Amino acid sequence: MLKVDNVTKVYKVGTFGGRTMTAVDTVSFDVRPGEVVSLIGESGSGKSTIGKMILGLTPVTSGSITVDGVPIQPGKDYYRTVQGVxxxxxxxxxxxxxxxRVFALIKESYYPSVPDAEWTERVRSAIQDVRLNPDEVLGKFPHQLSGGQLQRLLIARALLLDLKLLIADEITSMLDASTRIDVLNLLAELKARGLGVLYVTHDLSLGHYLAERTVVLRRGTIVEMGLTSKVFDDPLHPYTRQLLSAVPRLHAPWDDIEPPATCLYHERGGVGGLLEADPGHYVACAQLSDC
Known part of the structure; x- marks a missing residue:
């Protein structure tokens, strides 16, 4: 469904844009129907920039992004199937x-001919699908609702469209623990319906809970990618191991991660891009540009 192919994003910075900064560098991955892919990395790694490019909110410098084999074309038709939260x-x-009002705007843009009574029923059904009581949330101002309720209303809005792909960018970082699990369980239910989800997060534990596949990003470049079980149980890149070591664990010491004596990527003959170290498990050079 979604294919990100050798995508690079370069920004002009400095006085009068005299310098450039590469925020995303030749990134490639895909998201399939009914699958959650976690895009994980620290702040400034380029995660949100990738999400914005997929949503057409910022242009791609080079490379391509396609949905169902068609290059993205931001506009009404595109946003009918691709949405972001x-x-x-x-x-x-x-x-x-x-x-x-977010539901009224969807009706005005996409379903102007639907009778009001029918639309009201569709909205109520979508709200119930995200485990909210329509009578408790409709007619309220944003400040009268919690962050979790507002987040789920945005997902309900997306459900009213012919949605194929959802870009979920750090959607649980401002929520309390109990609400966070509710939203993650909701995403899991949507996945079961065939929706593809790109889950952008810096929280490894949440990515592990939800995703079939994981992409680890560092300084705008993918350093490791594969099935979530492989990436978490057998991390090959020292940056991935460093991220995992930073996850708090009860009754266990935190480990210091030392750079490997040799680079697995070059030890196994990697040349350019990512090396498939194991079936479906890819790793980049351990030293990045220094190796």
Whole structure:
């Protein structure tokens, strides 16, 4: 479904844009129907930039992004099948309007001919699908609802479209623990319906909980990628091992990660891009540009 192929994003920076900064460097991965892929990395690694390029919010410098083999073309037809939900749900609502205005905008743009009574029933059904009571959330202003409720309303809005792909960018980072699990379980239910999800996060534990495959990003470059079980149980790149060592564990010491004596990538003859160290498990040079 989604294919990101050798995508690079370069920004002009400095006075009068005299210098450039590469935020994303030749990144390639895909997301299949009914699959959650976690895009994991620390702040500034390029995760959100990739999400914005997929959503057409910022242009690609080079490479290509396609959905069902068709290059992305941001516009009404594209956003009917591809939607994003972001970190701060409050920023997605106009505080002077009631929260259910997001549903009215969907009707105006995509379903103007649907009778009001039928649309109301569709909205109520979508809200119930995200485990909210329509009578408790409709007609409320954003400040009268919790972050978790607002986040789930945004997902309900997406469900009203012919959605194929959801870009979930740090959607649980501002939520409390119990609400966070509710939202993750909701994403798992959507996955079971055939929806593809790119789950952008810096939280490895949540990515491990939800995703079939994991992509680890560092400084805009993929350093490890594969089945989540392989990436987490047998991390090959020292950066991945460093991230995993930073996850708090009860009754276990934190480990210091030392760079490997040899680079697995070059030890096994890797040349350019990623090396398939094991079936479906890819790793980059351990030293990046220094190796």
């Amino acid at each position: 972001f970190q701060d749900p409050f920023s997605c609502y106009n505080p002077v309007f009631k929260a259910d």
